[in-house]
């Protein structure tokens with residue numbers, strides 16, 4: 001069974017039909033990319049699936065269960081994590097604390113229980129700190145274990161956001177332009193990191209403008225254009241698709 005099933009999904013902002021009757025499904029364990037020109041509806045689609053927006057119509061199912069309109073918190077607890085196109089890092093916190101926020105989202109309900117048993121909070125905090133440090137190593141941020149977020153370069157912050165999303169122990173992670181603003185060396189590092197995340201068994205859904213990265217990583221690709229599904233298939237199928245060439249690759253060549 002597909003991990004994620006999206007059926008006839010639409011959202012309208014006033015007169016703007018940002019996503020129009022888009023259907024697709026994502027099997028577990030794959031890297032699935034969403035591409036399309038600026039304004040095609042990619043981020044809006046992420047916002048719909050991760051609970052930031054409620055759809056105007058359509059259905060979203062995770063493991064067969066409807067999740068359309070559920071809050072981001074609820075979705076985090078069900079194993080849906082994401083990163084943002086514009087960094088959402090707390091700059092006045094340390095790097096490790098930022099990652100710990102991800103774990104707290106996962107554990108939200110237990111916090112109240114924990115508050116009634118104070119010694120366990122300290123122990124839990126130490127465990128979460130250790131877990132966050134381990135995730136920082138996983139994303140290649142060993143050298144920033146003691147750093148404040150505001151002292152870190154942009155490329156490192158992009159990976160810190162991925163570590164925070166991983167702290168939710170997600171089954172599926174949505175990465176919105178993880179390579180945006182990165183230099184070629186950093187882009188290759190993120191490319192390797194995405195592969196590592198997928199190899200660890202987490203399904204990856206990616207929005208990315210870097211075509212080399214998309215073609216390199218993706219098991220399947222969805223192409224949006226003016227909010228509509230233009231094509232879907234393997235990298236090879238997408239590369240050969242005349243509609244895609246005309247609407248997207250051609251325009252960017």
Ligand SMILES: Nc1ncnc2c1ncn2[C@@H]1O[C@H](COP(=O)(O)OP(=O)(O)OP(=O)(O)O)[C@@H](O)[C@H]1O
Nearest residue numbers: 013016017018036037038039040041042043044045
């Ligand atoms: N909250 C909103 N209110 C009104 N219009 C919106 C809103 N969010 C998105 N839109 C509109 O929906 C359309 C799709 O935008 P979206 O940001 O999803 O595109 P995108 O494919 O992610 O673009 P980019 O590649 O530039 O990030 C655009 O016309 C945008 O202006």
